[in-house]
Amino acid sequence: MTLYLFYFLSFLAVLSALMVVVSKNPVHSVLYLIMTFFAIAGHYVLLNAQFLAAVHVIVYAGAIMVLFLYVIMMLNLNADTEPQKGKWLRVAATVAGGILMVVLVGALRSAADTLPVTAHDNQIGMIKNLGKVLYKDFMLPFEISSILFLVAMVGAVMLGKKEIK
Amino acid sequence: MTEFLFLLKHELILGLILVILLIMKIGSKSMTNSSLISLMNGLLFINFVAGWFLNREGVLFGGMFQNSSLLVFEKNVLSLGTWIICLQSSAWMKNHKHLPEFYMLMISTLMGMFFMLSSGNLLMFYIGLELSTIPLAAMCNFDLEKANSSEAAMKMIMSSAFSSGILLFGISLFYGMTGTFSLGGPSYNFDGSPLQVLAFIMIFSGFAFKLSVVPFHLWTADVYEGSPVAVTSYLSVISKGSMVFVFASVMYTAFRGIASVWYDGLVVLSLVTMIVGNLFALRQNNMKRFLAFSSIAQVGYILIGISGSSESGMASSIYFILIYIFSNLGAFGVISLISAHTGRESVDDYKGMYKTNPMLSWVLALSLFSLAGIPPTAGFFGKMFLLTAGAAKGNYFLITIAALNMIISLYYYLRIIRAVFMDKNENSLPSVQGDFGSRLALICCVVGILITGFAGGLYEYILSLSHGL
Amino acid sequence: MFTPALIYIFILIVVIFSVTLVIAMYSTYAERKVAGFLQDRLGPNRAGPFGILQPVADGVKMFMKEEIIPDVSNKWLFILGPSVAMATCLMTSAVIPFGSGLTIGGTFYPMQVADVNIGILYVFGVVSIGVYGIMIGGWASNNKYSLLGALRASSQMISYEVAMGLSIIALVMMTGTLSVREIAAGQPGGHWNVLYQPLGFLIFIICAFAETNRAPFDLPECETELVGGYHTEYSSMKLGFYLFAEYINMFISAAVISTLYFGGYNMPFIGRFITDPNTLSLVGTAFLFGKIFFFIFFFMWVRWTIPRFRYDQLMNLGWKGLIPLAILNIFLTGLGMWFFGKVG
Numbered sequence: 001m002t003l004y005l006f007y008f009l010s011f012l013a014v015l016s017a018l019m020v021v022v023s024k025n026p027v028h029s030v031l032y033l034i035m036t037f038f039a040i041a042g043h044y045v046l047l048n049a050q051f052l053a054a055v056h057v058i059v060y061a062g063a064i065m066v067l068f069l070y071v072i073m074m075l076n077l078n079a080d081t082e083p084q085k086g087k088w089l090r091v092a093a094t095v096a097g098g099i100l101m102v103v104l105v106g107a108l109r110s111a112a113d114t115l116p117v118t119a120h121d122n123q124i125g126m127i128k129n130l131g132k133v134l135y136k137d138f139m140l141p142f143e144i145s146s147i148l149f150l151v152a153m154v155g156a157v158m159l160g161k162k163e164i165k
Numbered sequence: 166m167t168e169f170l171f172l173l174k175h176e177l178i179l180g181l182i183l184v185i186l187l188i189m190k191i192g193s194k195s196m197t198n199s200s201l202i203s204l205m206n207g208l209l210f211i212n213f214v215a216g217w218f219l220n221r222e223g224v225l226f227g228g229m230f231q232n233s234s235l236l237v238f239e240k241n242v243l244s245l246g247t248w249i250i251c252l253q254s255s256a257w258m259k260n261h262k263h264l265p266e267f268y269m270l271m272i273s274t275l276m277g278m279f280f281m282l283s284s285g286n287l288l289m290f291y292i293g294l295e296l297s298t299i300p301l302a303a304m305c306n307f308d309l310e311k312a313n314s315s316e317a318a319m320k321m322i323m324s325s326a327f328s329s330g331i332l333l334f335g336i337s338l339f340y341g342m343t344g345t346f347s348l349g350g351p352s353y354n355f356d357g358s359p360l361q362v363l364a365f366i367m368i369f370s371g372f373a374f375k376l377s378v379v380p381f382h383l384w385t386a387d388v389y390e391g392s393p394v395a396v397t398s399y400l401s402v403i404s405k406g407s408m409v410f411v412f413a414s415v416m417y418t419a420f421r422g423i424a425s426v427w428y429d430g431l432v433v434l435s436l437v438t439m440i441v442g443n444l445f446a447l448r449q450n451n452m453k454r455f456l457a458f459s460s461i462a463q464v465g466y467i468l469i470g471i472s473g474s475s476e477s478g479m480a481s482s483i484y485f486i487l488i489y490i491f492s493n494l495g496a497f498g499v500i501s502l503i504s505a506h507t508g509r510e511s512v513d514d515y516k517g518m519y520k521t522n523p524m525l526s527w528v529l530a531l532s533l534f535s536l537a538g539i540p541p542t543a544g545f546f547g548k549m550f551l552l553t554a555g556a557a558k559g560n561y562f563l564i565t566i567a568a569l570n571m572i573i574s575l576y577y578y579l580r581i582i583r584a585v586f587m588d589k590n591e592n593s594l595p596s597v598q599g600d601f602g603s604r605l606a607l608i609c610c611v612v613g614i615l616i617t618g619f620a621g622g623l624y625e626y627i628l629s630l631s632h633g634l
Numbered sequence: 635m636f637t638p639a640l641i642y643i644f645i646l647i648v649v650i651f652s653v654t655l656v657i658a659m660y661s662t663y664a665e666r667k668v669a670g671f672l673q674d675r676l677g678p679n680r681a682g683p684f685g686i687l688q689p690v691a692d693g694v695k696m697f698m699k700e701e702i703i704p705d706v707s708n709k710w711l712f713i714l715g716p717s718v719a720m721a722t723c724l725m726t727s728a729v730i731p732f733g734s735g736l737t738i739g740g741t742f743y744p745m746q747v748a749d750v751n752i753g754i755l756y757v758f759g760v761v762s763i764g765v766y767g768i769m770i771g772g773w774a775s776n777n778k779y780s781l782l783g784a785l786r787a788s789s790q791m792i793s794y795e796v797a798m799g800l801s802i803i804a805l806v807m808m809t810g811t812l813s814v815r816e817i818a819a820g821q822p823g824g825h826w827n828v829l830y831q832p833l834g835f836l837i838f839i840i841c842a843f844a845e846t847n848r849a850p851f852d853l854p855e856c857e858t859e860l861v862g863g864y865h866t867e868y869s870s871m872k873l874g875f876y877l878f879a880e881y882i883n884m885f886i887s888a889a890v891i892s893t894l895y896f897g898g899y900n901m902p903f904i905g906r907f908i909t910d911p912n913t914l915s916l917v918g919t920a921f922l923f924g925k926i927f928f929f930i931f932f933f934m935w936v937r938w939t940i941p942r943f944r945y946d947q948l949m950n951l952g953w954k955g956l957i958p959l960a961i962l963n964i965f966l967t968g969l970g971m972w973f974f975g976k977v978g
Contacts, residue, residue: 027711027773034766051812054755062762063795066769066788073773073781103363111342111360127752127812140226141292144280147183148296151273155303158266159318 006046013039026072030065037061049125171221172232175240176283178212179276183269190265198264202255205268206602209248216241224285228347231285235630239410239483240279246403246490247275252606253498254395256505256599267307270300271399278407282414287336287346290411294332298325298375301404305392317391324374324384332371338364348419357423365420365427372415375408378468379438382461386445389457394504397453398497401460406486409464413471413482424474431472432563439465439570447577450512452500455581456493459536462574463489469567470551473558480628481550484617488535488547491613495532498607499525506597512581517590522597526585528607535614537578538571543618550624642743650727650747658881659689661930665881668934696874704867708774715771716868716875722764723882729753730889731815733899733919736912745919746815753814754802757890758795761845765791767879772864783863786945790844790851793952798841800960801834804967805894818893824902828895833963835895837956842887844952846880849937851948888929889922896925 016035023029037060044053085093123129134142170177185208189196216237224231251271258264277296284290302325306318340346342361370381377385389397420427442462449455470481502525504510519526535544548571556564599607617623663678663685670677678685703712733745750756765788772784808830809817821827828835844851860866865876892898899918908914943951 027708031711031770050750050752051755054752054759057759058755058762058799062759062765063792066762066765066792069766069769069773070785070788073769073785107359107363111358137227138229138288140229141286141289144277144289144292144296147180147273147276148292148299151270151296151300152303154266154269155300158263159303159306159309161263 002046005042009039009042009046012036013043027069030068030072033068034061034065037065044125047125048122049130051127051130052125168221168223169225171219172223172225172230174219175212175216175237175244175279176276178215179272179279182208182212183272183276186265186269186272190269198259198261201264201268202251202258202602206248206251206255209244209251213241213244213248216244228285229289230280230283232283233630235479235483235627236282238627238630239282239407242483242487242490243275243278243403243407246406246494247271247399249490249494249498249606249609250395250399250403252602252609253494254393254398254501254505255602256502257393257395261307263307263309267304270304274298274300274304274399275403278403281411282407285348287339287348290348290415291329291333291336294375295329297404297407298329301325301396301400304396304399305388307396308391308393311391313391314393315391317388320384320391321388324388328371328374328381331367331374335364335367335369335371338367348415357426362423362426365423366430368415369427369430372408372412373434376405376412376464377461378434378464379441379461380434382438382441385461386449386454386457390451390454394453394497394501397456398494398501401456401497402490402493405460405464406490409467409471409482409486413479416471417474417479428472428474428558431468432560435465435468435472436563436566437465438462438468439567443570443573443577446574452510452512452515455512455577456496456500459574459577460493462570463536465570466548466551466567469555469563472560472563473554473556475554475557476628476631477550477554477557479631480624481547481554483627483631484624485547485551487623488543488614488617491610491617492532492535492542492544495528495607495610495614496536498603498610499529499532502597502599502603503594507594509594512584513590514594515581516584516588517593518585521594525597525607528611529585530582531611531614533578533581535618537575539575541618543614543616546618546624638741643747646745647728647747650732651724654724654727654882654885657885657926657930658878659693661881661884662692662877663689664930665934665937668931669938672935672938693874696871699870701870701872702867704775704777706776707867708776711770711774712867713872715767715769715774716872716879717767718770719764719767719879720875720882722760722767723879723886725760726757726886727889729756729814730886730893731818731898732922734819734911734915736915738912744815745915749813749815752812754806754812754817754894757814758799758802762791762795764879764883767876768864771868771876775864775867777867779860780864780866783860783866786860787847787864790847790948790952793949794841794844794851794956797837797952797956797960798845800957801837801841801963802894804834804960804963805831807964807967807971814893818898818900821897821900823900823905824897826895826897826900831895831963831967833959833966835891837960837963838895839891840951840956842891843933843936844948846883846887846933848880848884848933850940850942852937852942884930884933885926888926888933891929892922892925898922 013036016032016039019032020029020036023032037056041053041056041061044050044056124133182205189201220232220234220237222233251268258267261267274297277293277298277300279293281290281293281297284293299322302318302322305321306314308314336346338360342358342364372378374381374384389401392400416424416427439462442458442460442465446455446458446462449458467482467485470478470485472478473481500510503514503522507514518529531542535542538544538548552564552567555567666688667677667685678688681687681691703709728747729750731744731746731749735742735744735746737743768787768791769784772780772787775781805817805827806812808827809820811817811820817827843849865873868876899915899922901918901921904917904921905914908917
């Protein structure tokens with residue numbers, strides 16, 4: 001059951017991620033991206049990390065993507081205004097992407113047997129354990145990211161105060 | 166507890182300055198720009214001086230944070246550079262409306278670099294990296310009324326987001342391979358299987374973006390041109406310098422096991438970087454763009470030094486960055502002064518500058534000579550040590566190409582000097598009088614260029630710090 | 635596959651759905667009756683005794699009206715919008731415990747569809763998805779008024795979600811759990827959370843008004859400025875879905891407020907009179923619905939009493955008023971917990 005769910009979610013994630021790139025209409029791309037996030041949140045639930053799943057949905061699907069949509073709708077971007085690339089560029093991109101994929105697949109295949117198998121604590125995704133890890137082992141990065149948010153906010157507010165002549 | 170204070174001293178001082186700025190921004194509206202500039206110059210100077218005392222070595226937070234005398238030295242070099250930049254850009258800053266924010270962003274990026282340098286863990290490294298790049302993008306946009314300043318910020322944030330994505334992909338592969346984030350921990354097993362090499366390539370590309378190594382350099386010139394001069398010099402000196410420090414140490418610690426793999430890549434990239442940087446620098450007509458490409462070429466030389474993969478490689482790149490800070494800031498100081506007073510930045514505007522601004526011309530000439538690596542200046546010794554470190558591997562083809570490139574670079578540095586000293590121009594620059602701060606900054610640069618070249622013990626001192634790498 | 639537990643859950647879902655829909659239906663009736671009462675007039679009184687069949691008549695009207703999909707609109711998204719709005723508001727009730735549970739024949743049947751250990755976050759997740767219903771609908775209509783209404787709605791909901799989340803953090807700090815069931819069970823008798831979190835409750839209920847787009851925060855459909863807001867182009871049952879979703883949201887908000895801050899199915903002194911746990915549970919459910927009905931009435935009371943905010947006032951209140959207050963509340967809660975020695 002879990003395995004089928006995993007395959008279904010993975011299929012959904014990959015398919016909607018592809019559609020993000022392929023869609024001509026930016027609004028459709030954003031909606032597909034939201035679908036991708038949901039599929040990934042589903043993966044988190046399968047890994048018994050409900051907290052991460054919920055936060056992923058709230059933050060990414062619920063807040064960040066709304067801002068994306070907001071901007072795209074305000075600028076009224078749609079299929080007509082989307083710049084379309086030339087034919088040769090597409091061919092080149094396909095070849096380059098294909099080669100990268102071959103490399104990735106090759107590297108992954110060779111590593112499949114040698115990956116270290118570590119004991120996985122299936123309770124690590126529970127919020128209590130996660131909180132302990134976050135505030136004990138990873139306290140420094142956690143605190144520094146708060147500084148990062150503070151200055152990012154300072155920068156954004158400063159740019160927002162720009163007076164357009 | 167006290168151990169914590171000593172080890173985190175550099176970061177705590179910067180944090181304190183950040184808090185002071187925040188409180189000042191919220192609390193008092195009466196502070197004028199010039200008094201804020203003097204205050205900040207003072208605080209940054211204290212920061213630089215305090216960096217030399219009461220240092221300890223050790224690790225904190227279970228290996229997340231580490232400090233050593235080499236790292237302390239690197240941090241002090243960066244503090245010095247930041248102080249000089251703040252001194253020399255006061256003319257530009259005086260009339261800016263959002264000065265406290267500018268300082269806040271600058272201090273936080275410096276703090277991010279410090280954390281990045283001290284990180285013993287890829288997660289910590291990544292957060293330090295973001296802290297040192299995201300505010301920089303906002304800084305690029307500080308010429309609020311100029312459209313190409315916004316363009317620069319946009320390009321900066323896009324390219325840094327893209328490179329962060331690649332870097333993160335590499336880090337996740339790295340984690341998948343080793344089961345740990347820590348760089349060189351006990352359970353560390355990096356032996357060069359294809360997937361590990363792939364992880365390395367991804368992380369390496371992330372670095373290459375930030376260092377503007379050639380296939381990843383396309384953002385550099387536009388960002389440098391659009392940003393205010395103070396930010397451009399900060400980008401090209403401090404930001405790049407910190408990346409070089411981190412890059413070298415990550416190469417020597419985390420990826421020591423696959424040194425044979427990355428040596429080839431590094432050689433190819435350094436060749437391409439030098440050649441492309443130099444060829445493009447030949448035909449630039451904007452001073453900032455010109456220095457952007459020249460700085461790309463300089464990174465090529467640094468990569469040669471790093472490819473030596475030894476203590477001397479580490480020491481020579483740090484030594485070179487120190488010299489590069491003085492030389493580049495000397496050049497940028499002159500450009501920044503002229504740009505702030507006249508708004509002119511093209512090479513043609515500099516024709517006949519010697520007639521009106523003899524002192525500035527001499528400073529510019531000295532800095533450019535040092536960048537070009539002409540013998541009596543420090544730049545010569547910097548490049549010499551880099552090439553010696555690179556030659557340790559016996560790849561003389563690389564060294565020959567590097568030498569040829571130095572000759573090409575000589576041509577375009579001399580082109581500027583010729584324009585300044587020999588060309589005639591009826592519409593030459595007016596005489597520019599800098600204030601005390603910018604003059605002090607230029608004096609520091611000149612003294613630095615001379616001292617770092619002639620004080621023979623400096624390189625040995627850095628080399629002694631690099632032991633144990 | 636079809637274990638009794640699963641069948642029970644299925645039945646429970648059906649019951650909760652129908653109860654939700656009926657309550658939402660009669661909320662429209664109640665709204666007009668309350669408006670009538672507050673404005674000293676009668677309200678609907680033609681269809682059936684006291685106008686009790688009015689919602690049915692409205693429903694028939696909605697279904698029979700002509701269905702118009704604008705030519706220039708994006709058809710798929712135009713249909714997706716109201717569907718998302720409806721689906722998300724119906725999903726929230728899954729984690730709300732409507733009673734402490736029944737024990738029949740030795741088996742325990744909780745009166746809650748799913749006891750997720752992150753219940754509150756689930757509610758937040760679903761609410762944050764609810765924005766898309768409005769945004770997609772507003773954009774797909776290809777109408778400037780609709781788009782402006784949608785943008786207003788989304789920015790309003792995002793802004794107030796922040797304050798709402800912060801106000802909940804203080805509550806979670808006190809209760810030490812994210813599970814809605816445990817929070818409800820942790821308020822036995824009269825130990826309601828509102829007594830310990832008055833400020834948090836105040837912030838939460840203001841945000842709940844903004845989240846449901848109810849007056850005084852009904853700017854997304856402000857008739858004087860935006861014609862009809864995001865549903866200007868909608869007609870027939872699609873419009874019905876949007877209007878209905880608003881009432882369902884109101885019901886859900888009332889249920890969440892009652893559960894989180896007003897003890898859920900708990901009532902003081904009730905344990906002294908009734909000892910049989912099953913009866914107690916059913917009475918508790920009745921009390922919960924009583925609380926819910928009170929809050930629905932409160933929503934309507936406010937709507938017909940307080941005038942609409944201006945947009946900048948709305949944003950100022952959210953960002954400069956509620957968020958700092960909520961952070962202060964977190965700080966005070968932490969201080970209080972430390973003072974009373976509840977920190978582990």
